Structures are given as C-alpha cells and as structure tokens.
Amino acid sequence: MEAVLRSHCDEQHPHQAEDFHGKHEENGRLSAGIKKDIEKLYEAVPQLVNVFKIKEKIGEGTFSSVYLATAQLQTGHEEKMALKHLIPTSHPLRTAAELQCLTVAGGQDNVMGVKYCFRKNDHVVIVMPYLEHESFLDILNSLSFEEVREYMFNLFKALRRIHHFGIVHRDVKPSNFLYNRQLKQYALVDFGLAQGTPDTKIELLKTAHCEDQQEDSVHHSVQRSVFGERNFNVYSSTYQENSSTKLIKQSKMIDVSSRKLVTKKKIISTKAVSNGAARKAASACPSNLTCDCYATDRVCSVCLSRCQQVAPRAGTPGFRAPEVLTKCPTQTTAIDMWSAGIVFLSLLSGRYPFYKASDDLTALAQIMTVRGSRETIQAAKTFGKSVLCTQVVPAQNLRTLCEKLRGTHSSCMRSQDEVPSKAGNDSALPDKLCAPEPLGKQIQQLKSFQEGDGALEMKATDMKGWDQVPDEAYDLLDKLLDLNPATRITAKEALLHPFFKDMKL
Known part of the structure; x- marks a missing residue:
C-alpha cells in the first residue's frame, strides 16, 4: 500500500487534521445523511483517513454501499477510486469469496478488478478502479444500433471470462455492467451474490456454497418458497373454517x-x-x-x-431465469445468459425495465406472454418442474414485438403530431400487468399496449441503424431467451454468433 499511495500522515503531509477537516468541508454540499455515512465509514475503518478523500456516496444496495474517493499517488497525481463498504453482517466466507472473484477473474475482459482491501474488525472496504459511467435509463433511447451491438459483445466477453472460472454472477443487469459511452469502456461489477459451478476454480465459492446450504437447512422453516x-x-x-374466520375468495x-x-x-x-x-x-x-x-x-x-425444496433465488426481479423462478435446485451459468437476454431485449425494444413483476408467479406469467405458455411448460419439464396454465398463450415474434415497442415497425411509423413520444423508462409491460390478473387479460393489455400509444415514435432521420436490424440480432435474442437452460446459448458461443461476425475477440 505504502509503495503506491502517499499517506496523508507522511512527512510531506504533516497537516493530517487539516486534510481530515478538508474532507468534511468538501462534503458540506452533500446531504446530512450521506455526510453522516461518510463520517461513520471513517470512524469504522480509520485507515481510510490517511489514504482517501471520500467525495460522495454513489451507490447503495442491500449488502453494501459504494463511495467515490480520490487517492494521492506518489507521482503527485490524484486517482479516482470506488470504495465498496460491505455491511458488517455479511458472512466472512461470502466476503472472502467476493474478493477472490475480483482478484482471480477481475482486471481484464471487462470484469472489474480490485486494487486494495481494508479491514477493521467486521468492517471491510474493497477498493476498485472507478469507471465514470452513464445511467442505462438516460441513454437507452439515444443509443445507435451499432452501440448496442458493441455493448452486448463486451457484456458477453465479461461473462465468458467469469464463466471460464466457474463463477455464476447471479445478478447480471445494466446497473452491474458499467458503461462509459465516450471512452467505450465497460466493467462487470458486484460479485456479492456470486456462486460457483461444481467445477469452479474459485475455491472460496465452494466453501461459501456449502455454508449457504447449511444455513438453508437450518432455516428451512422460513425459507422463501x-x-x-x-x-x-x-x-x-x-x-376447518369456524365462525371467527373467513377466507378471501x-x-x-x-x-x-x-x-x-x-x-x-x-x-x-x-x-x-x-x-x-x-x-x-x-x-x-x-x-x-x-x-x-x-x-x-x-x-x-x-x-x-x-x-421442501431449497434453491437459490438471488437476483433482481425482472432478470430472473425461469429455472430460478420455479426454484430449480440445479442452476448454472445459463441464468446469467438469460439475464443478458433480458438486457438485450430492453436494448432492442427501447424499454427498461422490460419486465416489472411484484412476485415470481407474475414474473413467470409475463415470460409466458412473450415466449408462450406451451413452450414454458415444456421447458419446465426438462428441469423437473410442473407449470400449470389456465389457457394457451402463443409465443410472440421477437422482431415484431421489439419493432412495435421501439416504433420502427411499419404499422407504428406515425408523424410526431399524431403520436406523442413515450419516455423510455416504462416497463414494456404496463404497470397493471404487474398486478395479479388472469393471464388472458395480461395478454390483451400487452397487445393493446403494443398497437396503441405505447409504441415509441421515431423519425426516419433519427433511426441510427434501427431500421436495418439484421435477423441475426433476433436469432441471438431467441437463443439467449431459450426457456431450457440446457440448450441456452453460452457466452463463448454468443461471441461467435453471426451477429458479431466482423468484431474482433
């Protein structure tokens, strides 16, 4: 550490107290809550005071908080870094496994690496390179088709890298794949939910998985089903129902x-x-x-x-694969490829989030509205699950669906005066679809949404290549959203798909 970073308590910097107060003066423009969080972090891990100036809080999740900080290099320059503070209740094995994922697989092929790690008692801070990045939602409908192709190519490179080491990320989504549009830089981040395949090269993931299974068996009575x-x-x-109770119909x-x-x-x-x-x-x-x-x-x-069945359900709603939703005990790297398919679906349709369900049952029903009920039921049988559906829901043509939602379909090309532009932050499925309703009603809502004002309007001059999307794009999407994880395309295969035929690995 001393060989790279210049400590604020070195002889060249005798005014440690002034520097410390300087941090808090900079934080004066921050909200009182964030300012307090930064102060607490300095108190919990005092080593940080001598090395970093924490500028702001840039992210917060269930298991960690992320801060932007600058570090003084020996060359005299400052370097921006991201500090990830893991919550003290994180299991030590889980923390160690995340670190091992970063150190073994990270640092190349668009996978975030790790620079340093600080620990004080049960507080752990992982220091990583900081990548300035755009909000996926802000740029979604301004991306050209070629940018989308490059985005997906680089995402598959990252997934190929981690899958090679037997790492299942389990939470692939746009906010975990940082993208600097100007520099064309990418980084897959957040391995806090990662698990290992049976042949994983990350030894600590094997241990962490065993620990998770033991916890599941101990707490099976409260396991989410x-x-x-x-x-x-x-x-x-x-x-039997008695006079003091009644059941809601x-x-x-x-x-x-x-x-x-x-x-x-x-x-x-x-x-x-x-x-x-x-x-x-x-x-x-x-x-x-x-x-x-x-x-x-x-x-x-x-x-x-x-x-009782015990299976991992980690991940973000809307990005969970069918085998996760149905609690299949055997889950592979294929669940990451499904999530990548949902990201691709959002990029092609211009809708994010594409799926927005309140629970796993609704999420599965929403998948059926796009991929078909018979296909979903048949696929579930391949991994030992029985899915019941009260009606037959046909699978939709992916090109037609995406073009209608984006507004590049011939039937959706209208003048700007006729159709108001729709913001890109809406789910592709209407909000009402997220509420428990008969599947037939959900299908009708989706159809009316696609054919009505829900379609995005685009002028011919603003197409950015969206009027010439090749069939290969939808063929790849179809293979990513394969309901059967055993036949779903892998990251290595995806990079060799004709959709990327002129791109260098």
Missing part, C-alpha cells in the same frame, strides 16, 4: 403471495400448529394421492408431505 408464497403450512389438514388465476387470512377479533397465531407437527401428521398421507388444494386457500396433506 417458489412464487413468493407465504407459509400456510401452520394448519393441519383437518383445519380467489379468482382462478391466483397470486398466491397475496393470500390473506382475515379474523374478526385477532389474527390466528402461527404458533398454533408448528410446521413440524403439520408435516408429521401429513407424512402418513398415501403417496398415490393427488393434490386437491390447487387454487384454494389451504395446503392439503399431499403438499405438506412433500419435501
């Missing part, structure tokens, strides 16, 4: 996450019958019986007797 269901296993199979297409049990006097205690007792009682249920609780507000003995 597929489709975001609440835990209704607190009632025995002989539970459900439609045929149920959002199981919104089930509620209403009482006139007080909520029934969930401790009345434990999960263990309910499952023990249900374990005597004959295995040849079929479930009779579908679309009802109870859990039958057959369902109670089934072993």
Whole structure:
C-alpha cells in the first residue's frame, strides 16, 4: 500500500487534521445523511483517513454501499477510486469469496478488478478502479444500433471470462455492467451474490456454497418458497373454517403471495400448529394421492408431505431465469445468459425495465406472454418442474414485438403530431400487468399496449441503424431467451454468433 499511495500522515503531509477537516468541508454540499455515512465509514475503518478523500456516496444496495474517493499517488497525481463498504453482517466466507472473484477473474475482459482491501474488525472496504459511467435509463433511447451491438459483445466477453472460472454472477443487469459511452469502456461489477459451478476454480465459492446450504437447512422453516408464497403450512389438514374466520375468495388465476387470512377479533397465531407437527401428521398421507388444494386457500396433506425444496433465488426481479423462478435446485451459468437476454431485449425494444413483476408467479406469467405458455411448460419439464396454465398463450415474434415497442415497425411509423413520444423508462409491460390478473387479460393489455400509444415514435432521420436490424440480432435474442437452460446459448458461443461476425475477440 505504502509503495503506491502517499499517506496523508507522511512527512510531506504533516497537516493530517487539516486534510481530515478538508474532507468534511468538501462534503458540506452533500446531504446530512450521506455526510453522516461518510463520517461513520471513517470512524469504522480509520485507515481510510490517511489514504482517501471520500467525495460522495454513489451507490447503495442491500449488502453494501459504494463511495467515490480520490487517492494521492506518489507521482503527485490524484486517482479516482470506488470504495465498496460491505455491511458488517455479511458472512466472512461470502466476503472472502467476493474478493477472490475480483482478484482471480477481475482486471481484464471487462470484469472489474480490485486494487486494495481494508479491514477493521467486521468492517471491510474493497477498493476498485472507478469507471465514470452513464445511467442505462438516460441513454437507452439515444443509443445507435451499432452501440448496442458493441455493448452486448463486451457484456458477453465479461461473462465468458467469469464463466471460464466457474463463477455464476447471479445478478447480471445494466446497473452491474458499467458503461462509459465516450471512452467505450465497460466493467462487470458486484460479485456479492456470486456462486460457483461444481467445477469452479474459485475455491472460496465452494466453501461459501456449502455454508449457504447449511444455513438453508437450518432455516428451512422460513425459507422463501417458489412464487413468493407465504407459509400456510401452520394448519393441519383437518383445519376447518369456524365462525371467527373467513377466507378471501380467489379468482382462478391466483397470486398466491397475496393470500390473506382475515379474523374478526385477532389474527390466528402461527404458533398454533408448528410446521413440524403439520408435516408429521401429513407424512402418513398415501403417496398415490393427488393434490386437491390447487387454487384454494389451504395446503392439503399431499403438499405438506412433500419435501421442501431449497434453491437459490438471488437476483433482481425482472432478470430472473425461469429455472430460478420455479426454484430449480440445479442452476448454472445459463441464468446469467438469460439475464443478458433480458438486457438485450430492453436494448432492442427501447424499454427498461422490460419486465416489472411484484412476485415470481407474475414474473413467470409475463415470460409466458412473450415466449408462450406451451413452450414454458415444456421447458419446465426438462428441469423437473410442473407449470400449470389456465389457457394457451402463443409465443410472440421477437422482431415484431421489439419493432412495435421501439416504433420502427411499419404499422407504428406515425408523424410526431399524431403520436406523442413515450419516455423510455416504462416497463414494456404496463404497470397493471404487474398486478395479479388472469393471464388472458395480461395478454390483451400487452397487445393493446403494443398497437396503441405505447409504441415509441421515431423519425426516419433519427433511426441510427434501427431500421436495418439484421435477423441475426433476433436469432441471438431467441437463443439467449431459450426457456431450457440446457440448450441456452453460452457466452463463448454468443461471441461467435453471426451477429458479431466482423468484431474482433
């Protein structure tokens, strides 16, 4: 550290106190909350005071906060760096695994590397190069088609790199793939949710995965289940409705996450019958019986007797692959490729976020509106899942869908006076689609949205190549959004796709 960075407490800088106060004078323009966060960070990791001037807070997530800072180099120049402060409750193995991902796979092929790491007790700060980048939402509808092609090519380079080391990122999305439009620089960041493949070269990911499985087995009673269901296993199979309770009626297409049990006097205690007792009682249920609780507000003995499934659900809603939504226990690097496909879908359609669902069931229904219900059901069978749908939903043509949404389709080319320009920060699916509704109604909303004022209007002079999108683009998109993870295109294969035929690896 001393060989690279010039400490503010060196002999050349005797006024450490002045420098420290100078930081806080610079932070005077920041909000009181951010200013306090920066002060707390200096207090938690005092080594930072001697090395960095923290300028501002540039990001905040569930597991960490990111700050922009400058470091004084021995050459006399200042260098901008990003400081990622991991929350103290992060498991040490998880923190170490993230660091190992950065040090082993990072630093090349558009994967963020790490410069230094500071620790004081349970506070860890990872120092990384700072890449000035644009907001995906701000530039989405100003990107040319060629820029989109370069963007996806560089994203696949980053994914090929990490997948080579057996790293599954699990949270691929635009905000985790930094893009400097002017310099054409890219960086895949945030490995806080990363997991390893069975043959991963990141040893700590193997350990962290085992630790995660142990925690899942210990906390199985509170494990979030597929489709975001609440835990209704607190009632025995002989539970009957009494005069003090009533059940809210459900439609045929149920959002199981919104089930509620209403009482006139007080909520029934969930401790009345434990999960263990309910499952023990249900374990005597004959295995040849079929479930009779579908679309009802109870859990039958057959369902109670089934072993609970434990599978990772990490990731950002709207970018989760079908095998994640259906809680498939075997998840591979293919889930990153699905997420990349959703990014590509947003770029081609000009809509971000493309999917915006409140729960996993709605998210799966939204996928069906684009990829088709039969196709989704058939794909689910390949990885051991059974998906039920009350109606047949046909798959949509990806070119037609994207062109309509972007406004480059012949039926959508209208004059500026006729159709007002639509902002690019809307989901491709209307907000109402996010609410639990019959699938047929969701399809109708999507169709009316595409054919109506939802289409973006573009002048012929502003096309930027969008009027000449080759078939190869939609062929690649189709392979990325393959519902079957076993046949979904890999990052290495994607880079060799005809869509990138004239680009150098």
